[in-house]
Amino acid sequence: MPATLRDVADRAGVSVRTVSNVVSGYTHVSEQMRERVMRVIEELDYRANPVARTLRTGRTGALALVVPEIDVPYFSELARDVIDAAAVQGYRVMIDQTGNDHQRERELLLGEDRTMLFDGMLFSPLVTSAELLEMKHSRSGVPLVLLGEHEFDGRFDHVAIDNVAAAREAVAHLVGRGRRRIAAIGAQPEEEYATPRQRTAGYEAALTDAGLPLDPEWMLPAPHYSRADGYRAAMELCERPTRPDAIFCFSDLLAVGAIRAIFDAGLSVPGDIAVIGIDDIEEGRYGRPSLSTVSLDTPFIAREAIGRLLARIDDPTEAARSIVAPHRLVVRESTAD
Amino acid sequence: MPATLRDVADRAGVSVRTVSNVVSGYTHVSEQMRERVMRVIEELDYRANPVARTLRTGRTGALALVVPEIDVPYFSELARDVIDAAAVQGYRVMIDQTGNDHQRERELLLGEDRTMLFDGMLFSPLVTSAELLEMKHSRSGVPLVLLGEHEFDGRFDHVAIDNVAAAREAVAHLVGRGRRRIAAIGAQPEEEYATPRQRTAGYEAALTDAGLPLDPEWMLPAPHYSRADGYRAAMELCERPTRPDAIFCFSDLLAVGAIRAIFDAGLSVPGDIAVIGIDDIEEGRYGRPSLSTVSLDTPFIAREAIGRLLARIDDPTEAARSIVAPHRLVVRESTAD
DNA sequence: TTGTATGCGTTATCAT
DNA sequence: ATGATAACGCATACAA
Numbered sequence: 001m002p003a004t005l006r007d008v009a010d011r012a013g014v015s016v017r018t019v020s021n022v023v024s025g026y027t028h029v030s031e032q033m034r035e036r037v038m039r040v041i042e043e044l045d046y047r048a049n050p051v052a053r054t055l056r057t058g059r060t061g062a063l064a065l066v067v068p069e070i071d072v073p074y075f076s077e078l079a080r081d082v083i084d085a086a087a088v089q090g091y092r093v094m095i096d097q098t099g100n101d102h103q104r105e106r107e108l109l110l111g112e113d114r115t116m117l118f119d120g121m122l123f124s125p126l127v128t129s130a131e132l133l134e135m136k137h138s139r140s141g142v143p144l145v146l147l148g149e150h151e152f153d154g155r156f157d158h159v160a161i162d163n164v165a166a167a168r169e170a171v172a173h174l175v176g177r178g179r180r181r182i183a184a185i186g187a188q189p190e191e192e193y194a195t196p197r198q199r200t201a202g203y204e205a206a207l208t209d210a211g212l213p214l215d216p217e218w219m220l221p222a223p224h225y226s227r228a229d230g231y232r233a234a235m236e237l238c239e240r241p242t243r244p245d246a247i248f249c250f251s252d253l254l255a256v257g258a259i260r261a262i263f264d265a266g267l268s269v270p271g272d273i274a275v276i277g278i279d280d281i282e283e284g285r286y287g288r289p290s291l292s293t294v295s296l297d298t299p300f301i302a303r304e305a306i307g308r309l310l311a312r313i314d315d316p317t318e319a320a321r322s323i324v325a326p327h328r329l330v331v332r333e334s335t336a337d
Numbered sequence: 338m339p340a341t342l343r344d345v346a347d348r349a350g351v352s353v354r355t356v357s358n359v360v361s362g363y364t365h366v367s368e369q370m371r372e373r374v375m376r377v378i379e380e381l382d383y384r385a386n387p388v389a390r391t392l393r394t395g396r397t398g399a400l401a402l403v404v405p406e407i408d409v410p411y412f413s414e415l416a417r418d419v420i421d422a423a424a425v426q427g428y429r430v431m432i433d434q435t436g437n438d439h440q441r442e443r444e445l446l447l448g449e450d451r452t453m454l455f456d457g458m459l460f461s462p463l464v465t466s467a468e469l470l471e472m473k474h475s476r477s478g479v480p481l482v483l484l485g486e487h488e489f490d491g492r493f494d495h496v497a498i499d500n501v502a503a504a505r506e507a508v509a510h511l512v513g514r515g516r517r518r519i520a521a522i523g524a525q526p527e528e529e530y531a532t533p534r535q536r537t538a539g540y541e542a543a544l545t546d547a548g549l550p551l552d553p554e555w556m557l558p559a560p561h562y563s564r565a566d567g568y569r570a571a572m573e574l575c576e577r578p579t580r581p582d583a584i585f586c587f588s589d590l591l592a593v594g595a596i597r598a599i600f601d602a603g604l605s606v607p608g609d610i611a612v613i614g615i616d617d618i619e620e621g622r623y624g625r626p627s628l629s630t631v632s633l634d635t636p637f638i639a640r641e642a643i644g645r646l647l648a649r650i651d652d653p654t655e656a657a658r659s660i661v662a663p664h665r666l667v668v669r670e671s672t673a674d
Numbered sequence: 675t676t677g678t679a680t681g682c683g684t685t686a687t688c689a690t
Numbered sequence: 691a692t693g694a695t696a697a698c699g700c701a702t703a704c705a706a
Contacts, residue, residue, distance in 0.1 A: 015693045052683035054388045076413035260623045286597045352677045389699035
């Protein structure tokens with residue numbers, strides 16, 4: 001049975017108020033009193049009960065991070081940085097997975113009694129809708145920061161890269177390498193999601209910049225941004241009468257699958273088909289060939305997101321702000337000559 | 338301001354007791370009363386405050402999962418399964434990272450006020466010591482289930498594969514492929530940690546089974562089981578006057594790094610050197626060559642671990658049990674002929 | 675079947 | 691500077 005504030009107070013012959021003052025580092029407390037109380041705290045191995053503290057203060061010291069699937073490398077690398085950044089500020093992180101499932105996402109966002117279990121929420125959706133977020137926000141009032149969605153400007157805090165520019169640079173790089181038949185993998189069937197739409201826009205802009213034609217036939221969907229999706233789409237491209245000479249994948253994971261498919265089709269990377277992704281996951285650095293990509297600064301994203309969230313927890317009336325994280329083209333073997 | 342039990346009671350003209358009964362699905366409550374209360378609950382959009390409930394009941398509905406680093410694929414894949422298995426039972430999961438850092442691990446385990454923030458703990462250490470666990474357990478009394486440590490039998494619940502057998506089968510497979518100079522990567526400098534020691538034992542047993550000599554020179558350490566560790570160690574092996582013709586890596590991540598190193602050294606896999614790992618992470622299935630490995634059933638591990646933990650939460654006096662998870666050799670290109 | 679009252683362990687208000 | 695005491699929101703022992 002853990003010792004309580006009362007136990008300590010009784011044993012030290014003082015009031016709970018005094019003990020509480022010592023514990024929470026209150027200024028007006030005499031040195032001798034302080035020492036006496038501290039000794040008893042040591043003796044009884046007292047630790048404050050965070051649940052009781054939370055009930056009183058309304059602060060839990062926990063944040064929620066919602067991602068589609070934690071085992072997708074980009075999200076696990078992001079989670080690592082988020083957990084670290086949160087720890088620096090004294091917060092712990094709860095992770096929820098939406099499983100790329102709309103129904104599940106709904107439940108999670110609007111879910112029953114989640115409220116008050118955490119002080120704020122970091123939401124990194126692959127797909128999500130503004131309405132859902134509006135509902136969440138208005139119903140629970142939980143401070144919310146979006147990761148990777150640059151669409152809902154003004155309404156929510158968010159931190160993300162400039163997706164259009166990132167995609168454009170990736171494709172421009174392929175053009176610069178002399179590629180002309182450039183396919184894209186990762187467009188979403190529905191046009192309602194920000195990230196794929198923006199990357200599609202960047203892809204199209206780069207082709208237009210280069211005076212290349214836009215061909216919808218060369219934009220393949222990838223519902224889950226998984227290795228399997230990338231494999232499937234690339235294999236389909238390889239089997240066509242006229243093959244692409246480069247593929248821009250909307251994520252590194254898609255690219256990993258695509259490279260394997262190209263190899264299985266008896267072709268080479270980058271010889272026959274150059275491949276570039278987005279994310280810069282570590283897996284891409286060790287593959288054969290190593291993967292060219294657009295690197296996102298996840299520690300930066302995590303730090304800024306945590307910063308915004310804590311600011312908003314502190315002052316819920318603050319205006320929503322939009323933070324653009326830096327990105328950087330990283331050229332490796334998969335697009336080398 | 339969220340509605341409380343009292344608000345609902347007042348509005349419905351009943352006592353808090355009655356509302357509480359309705360909310361928690363108490364059996365003895367008249368149907369009309371039930372409906373009346375439910376209607377008010379809807380109206381006020383009432384949700385029970387989980388913190389208050391926790392203070393009262395002592396149950397938080399949260400579990401902690403402690404891993405070295407969440408962005409290590411094996412752990413993120415395990416985390417996915419743990420979160421899912423916990424969700425099925427109505428629990429949420431908090432993730433903590435020890436960062437492979439002993440000091441940090443200490444803090445985390447013995448840490449201040451963590452207690453009572455979760456009902457139980459799943460601990461999946463790369464490295465840890467029995468003493469630390471003893472301290473944790475005795476001090477906080479938090480129900481604890483170990484993942485992947487088969488050493489502390491009898492003292493703690495744990496679920497893990499038979500590491501000795503898994504390693505032995507992997508190495509036997511290499512022998513069966515005609516390999517004779519079989520190196521190992523992943524031994525820990527200190528001999529105090531269970532997993533590496535057991536895998537070392539399996540490696541040695543398989544060599545002995547095959548009548549092959551044991552050479553300490555061919556057992557390379559890998560402090561973090563990272564791709565970089567695997568790369569470094571394999572590169573060193575490649576530069577020796579007599580190279581191995583096979584490498585047994587204690588984890589798939591090490592194997593990924595090793596394969597890249599062998600390639601960079603101008604050699605081929607499996608032509609010059611065959612490579613096998615342990616874990617069966619998805620990354621290994623898409624690499625070139627695809628990675629032979631020993632597959633662990635992480636969904637099984639997660640389910641069993643959650644099951645044990647909940648049983649122990651329910652009845653802390655239960656005897657500790659040891660669950661052996663199945664493993665299976667998976668042969669792919671990296672050890673093919 | 676339902677109402678009343680107490681306590682979970684803190685923090686914070688009001689005295690002194 | 692410190693003591694007494696009232697919440698925080700819920701669950702439950704005890705009554706009715």
